[in-house]
Amino acid sequence: MTIRRHHDMGGLDAGPVETTEHDYAMWEKRVDAIVKVLSTPDRKLLSTDELRRGIEELGPGVYDELSYYERWISSATNLLLEKGVITVDELGTKMAEVEARWIKDREAAE
Amino acid sequence: MSHDHTHEHDHGDHPYQPDIEDFPFTERMVMTQAVAELIVEKGICTADELRQQIELMDSREPGLGAKLVAKAWADPAYKARVLEDVGKAAAEIGIDIGDIPIKAIENTGDVHNVVVCTLCSCYPRMLIGLPPDWYKSRAYRSRTVKEPRKVLEEFGTHIPDDVEVRVHDSTADLRYIVLPARPAGTEDWDEHKLAQLITRDSMVGVTPAKSPEDL
Structure with missing residues (x-):
């Protein structure tokens, strides 16, 4: 039996291709932009290979639970933490701040 | 095509708000916003660069x-x-x-x-x-x-x-x-x-x- 990692799915069996699609949401476009901007030759804070490695390291459970750009932002964020570009504290504080702001915005919009 | 319009709003101290369609938001959406703001605050890139990159990809069809x-x-x-x-x-x-x-x-x-x-x-x-x-x-x-x-x-x-x-x-x-x-x-x-x-x-x-x- 061949040992293969979870992302390496070429040639495996799977169900029919569902040809439905969705328009990209703004937050998904933003994930894409973050990754591209951090990968520019003058920054090189991320590379495609690193991003993929980070996605592959999410493990089978998380990999399948998350949507495509959820995997991307999870991997990119882990890489930025790993490289010390941002710290866990900074991320936690900022996420709490963003969430509080959005809840307020949502209440204001209602 | 509900998402092909761009309406980022600048509000002084934070670079942008989510689209109203993005509600209800998920943890990864919050993470995305947090990372975008952190890299801008740290001077790694500007909010304009992120916007321009989104516009570049929007122009690719x-x-x-x-x-x-x-x-x-x-x-x-x-x-x-x-x-x-x-x-x-x-x-x-x-x-x-x-x-x-x-x-x-x-x-x-x-x-x-x-x-x-x-x-x-x-x-x-x-x-x-x-x-x-x-x-x-x-x-x-x-x-x-x-x-x-x-x-x-x-x-x-x-x-x-x-x-x-x-x-x-x-x-x-x-x-x-x-x-x-x-x-x-x-x-x-x-x-x-x-x-x-x-x-x-x-x-x-x-x-x-x-x-x-x-x-």
């Missing part, structure tokens, strides 16, 4: 690839240059494909080409925009290399037994675009008219180009 394919159909010398070097040929018509090389592969009466990325989602995004969901799906990634004819049937594409099917597995360093076969009955068509026959899916190789009757 299958019409660009269609323009290139239509010109290749209409001009054999140009087609030879496309097959030689897509980046240079695209630059001739004002399209910058960026740093990652793209290789063009031609469908003929004997060969049908189809593109997949089994490991992730590599795609000629600078020529035809971001990939559709199915391209990134487990089913497409797993099965296209194993039973391409069956997968193509699921897109309504029947490839006769005497036509060879070639599957190209993209990588982070090399992407592919299919030059679909030019439909019969278009001999006197100009590039502009030809371009209307060339769909995104035909440039991935899951369908042929439209035929004149489809227009």
